[in-house]
Amino acid sequence: MIVDSHCHLDRLDFDKLDLNLDQVLDSARAKQVEHFLCVSVTLDQFPSMLDKIKDYNDVSASCGVHPLDQKDALDKQRLIDLASHDKVVAIGETGLDYYYAKDTHKIQQESFVGHIEVANQLQKPLIIHTRDAREDTINLMREHNAEKCGGVLHCFTEDWDMAKKAIDLGFYISISGIVTFKNAVELKDVVKQIPLDRLLIETDSPYLAPVPYRGKTNQPAYVQDVAYFISELKGISYKELATATTANFYSLFNLAKQG
Numbered sequence: 424m425i426v427d428s429h430c431h432l433d434r435l436d437f438d439k440l441d442l443n444l445d446q447v448l449d450s451a452r453a454k455q456v457e458h459f460l461c462v463s464v465t466l467d468q469f470p471s472m473l474d475k476i477k478d479y480n481d482v483s484a485s486c487g488v489h490p491l492d493q494k495d496a497l498d499k500q501r502l503i504d505l506a507s508h509d510k511v512v513a514i515g516e517t518g519l520d521y522y523y524a525k526d527t528h529k530i531q532q533e534s535f536v537g538h539i540e541v542a543n544q545l546q547k548p549l550i551i552h553t554r555d556a557r558e559d560t561i562n563l564m565r566e567h568n569a570e571k572c573g574g575v576l577h578c579f580t581e582d583w584d585m586a587k588k589a590i591d592l593g594f595y596i597s598i599s600g601i602v603t604f605k606n607a608v609e610l611k612d613v614v615k616q617i618p619l620d621r622l623l624i625e626t627d628s629p630y631l632a633p634v635p636y637r638g639k640t641n642q643p644a645y646v647q648d649v650a651y652f653i654s655e656l657k658g659i660s661y662k663e664l665a666t667a668t669t670a671n672f673y674s675l676f677n678l679a680k681q682g
Contacts (some may be wrong), residue, residue, distance in 0.1 A: 424457040425650050425665045426672040427643040428597055429516075429550065429577045429625035432482070433472040436629065441638055444475065448482070451643035455665070457481060458672065459643055461551060462516050462577075464489035466498065469505050477510065483678065484508070485550050487538055489517035490531040491524055497537040506545055512676040513528060514542040515550030516577060519563075535563055542572035549574030551594075557585045564592055571618045578627045583613045590621050595675055598625035600645065602632025603652050607649055614656055619667045622674070624649050633635040 437443055448459065459482045463469045469486055476482040482602070486506035487496060506514055513658040517538035519531050542549045549572055564570075575595040579586065586596050596617050602610050612620075626632075626649065628641035633648045654664035673680050 424455050424669055425646060426669050427456055427626050427646040428460050428623040428672050429462050430459055430628045430643050433475050434629055436640060447642055454644045454647040456643055456646055457509050458623045463487050466501055466505060483512045483609060484510045485513040485515050486511045487517045488534060489516050490520045490552060491517050493530055493534045497534040499537050499541060502541050513548050513550050514538050516552045518552035519556035519560050520554045538569050539567040539569050548572055550577050557581055561588045575623055575644045580610055581618050586613055595621050596621050597625045599625050599627045600631050603634040611656060614653060622668055623671055624668050
């Protein structure tokens with residue numbers, strides 16, 4: 424059994440897929456996906472996201488503000504209130520993205536720090552998005568004691584040096600379908616070096632569908648393709664990869680294993 428450690432179920436275009444949420448989840452379950460973490464990107468949209476997934480025992484939630492959705496200062500008290508819900512197992516996604524938002528570095532940094540503080544207060548792990556902000560991401564994690572709450576650098580596309588620094592802080596590294604892309608040469612080398620006990624797998628659906636679905640709407644069922652690819656890349660069996668990443672997921676997010 425495997426887990427999709429990062430997906431955006433509320434952002435799936437069900438008309439385009441010609442499926443409803445039940446069918447999307449059933450399709451993934453048929454491919455041995457036993458748990459899903461539905462990740463928040465704004466506080467305003469969190470209640471509707473939670474409403475969509477509240478009746479599924481195998482779907483957990485996170486609560487936070489994506490750095491590219493950070494238009495105003497973080498409302499920390501509102502984040503605390505929303506993230507205190509029993510279904511919320513993580514804070515985020517948060518972090519820094521300097522690739523797209525060249526003029527919002529300061530507000531991103533302030534929001535990231537606020538998320539770290541809330542994660543430490545609530546004792547829930549962080550889900551961190553980082554792109555073209557390696558030094559600042561690690562520095563803020565260190566300066567604000569992110570190792571106390573722990574967490575994951577999701578959809579990782581940076582270098583081994585950054586991955587190693589995050590792992591040294593007790594963080595996990597999550598790999599998406601990007602690793603299957605032909606041009607992801609450096610990422611493939613990074614994945615080979617990530618210790619199995621620090622590795623997670625994800626889809627980040629509806630974005631970044633892996634080969635052979637590239638260009639199509641991504642969905643949680645495709646995390647199996649990511650798992651197969653990584654197991655071959657690391658030279659281990661699919662079962663070993665699945666067992667390790669699933670155990671890592673339940674340990675990080677303090678969840679009881681299904682079944």
